[in-house]
Amino acid sequence: MTHPIEADASGPAAPADLVPRSGRQFALSAHGYTADVASIGASLRTLRFEGRDLVVPFEADEVRPGYRGVTLAPWPNRIVDGRYAFAGVSHQLPLTEPARGHALHGLAAWLDFTPRIVETDRVVLAAVVEPQAGYPFRVEVEVEYRLDADGLTQTVTGRNLGADAAPWGTGPHPYLVAGPGRVDDWTLELPAESVLTVTADRLSPVAVEPVEVHPEFDFRTPRAIADTFIDHAFTGLVAAEASSAPVASDAASLYRVVLTAPGGTGVEMTWDAACPWVQVHTADTPGADATHRIGLAVEPMTCPPDAFNSGVDLVVLEPGAAHAASWRITAR
Template sequence: MARTPISGTQHTLRAGPYEAVIASIGASLRILRHEGRDLVVPFEADELRPGYRGTTLAPWPNRVVDGVYTFAGVEYELALTEPKRGHALHGLASWLDFQVTDAGSDHVTLAATVEPQAGYPWRVEVTTTFALGADGLTQTVRARNDSAEPAPWGTGPHPYLVAGESALDEWTFELPAEEVLLVTDDRLIPTELRPVDADDAARFDYRDARPIGAAEIDHAYSGLVRDAAGFATVRLTDAAGTGVQLVWDAACPWVQIHTADLPAGPSHPAHRAGLAVEPMTCAPDAFNAADYSYDAGLIVLEPAAESTASWRIAAL
């Protein structure tokens, strides 16, 4: 019997000039290519997935500060999966092995259950469909609360987009967001939601497309400007004329942007190798929504209730 790769069962999708490979561990987008060009930073099938690259984030995206939150009057404590900063990072689904419930040449649906556990005592069924078409790769995530009590919920993807062959510093970035969430320098704890044209936040303003340059970004944005159909779009382009865009629906009022700066710097091959663009149904630390003056967007799933969010990556 053939050994299953470290990243899990591989699901290859093809449609026109597009090819995608989904790995079952974490329902992770391992490869997305258009006419042979990478649109996301890939990884090997038999490679331990680097961090959260391409994974599906659930039942929360981003971080829970100190791994502690209060929900319905009860305090919970999560394992600290970001130990250097002391937070619980990116949920509980990233290392689950998602099972196939439906598949075809251009689509696959995977499902896994977040079981009740210390810090998150709810059972939530997570189902995600990856569908490849002429307009790119669309991922849809659906959650259903199979518990007897309401459950806190949030989700999002974690792709690192690639515009072309040049360095990230040379890529032009367009983000239609009017607000940025400022954070502490050391632990990225949210402090204040500010307009992107405010003096202390103007460096994060990409409403008009401009090169990323040497900017280091690991911040969430909100106040998204959407089209008539309710979609927000991030565009990333290379001087050679290639590019990639990520489009998401109104279920995600937040987006995290990260320039993939790593402590080892340029000596690490993943340092600034791609731009993480993570649409999110809620803000960082949304499980502590009551601590903030803005709407953090925490979803409360009632028993048997469902929640859906969707996003699409396409070549430019």
């Protein structure tokens, strides 16, 4: 197919219909919030409240840095060695985290999602994970982003379009921004009673242990993150209703993480019971100051790391079945 060409005296000609590197763009706005969603990976590219960043953004014509803002499916986090067995059959996935030797964050990250609904405050996108080596299942991933007075709510629905049961898990990957400064400057409230310990070299899961045993990961009482390194999954989540702070009554607000800057600005993330786990990562990139600890990844997850092997909280989608999970980001 021949593309029309536009002349540009300042540089070489380019196709008139050139799509940005992050895919087609969908701009949302409502109640002081704005968001930009990119079609590649159904990624949250920007989220702002009254002009203030709530997540670490990236440019439209930029290859998305890592997994920033991406939708994780059909599994979040790591599958150790990329190997697992399901329904008595062994599978080997490509190792997408080669330095550690794992299959990381699913198969939807580089899919180009197609719009189903586009409104000023809402977009619904969908893509199909086709049967492939290591994941011989056909699953549709539908992603809705919606803005309202409470912030941005994302809902991810997995639908099994195939003839066999399929393992499933999902979650988001935003890097939250509380305000000026970096992760070290911010205060974290994380209502989790247990942490999944990992190996130092590969971050492979070891055991779920009480945070009392690992006080560096105990943020049930808000405190500064300082120089703590975190790249761990947490569970034993305490419902926000049990705290003294007010919380919305809908299901998307059952659990809550709060991040606060010294000046009093902040951001919170709430999610429903479909995600009994949350991964938190301090975005450490030693030697790359431009990205080092500039945002805190908060990733509600339907299952823990390596759930395809452990089976813990793993969703099994029967043929024709669907599973939905949602979470919300709100300015404070």
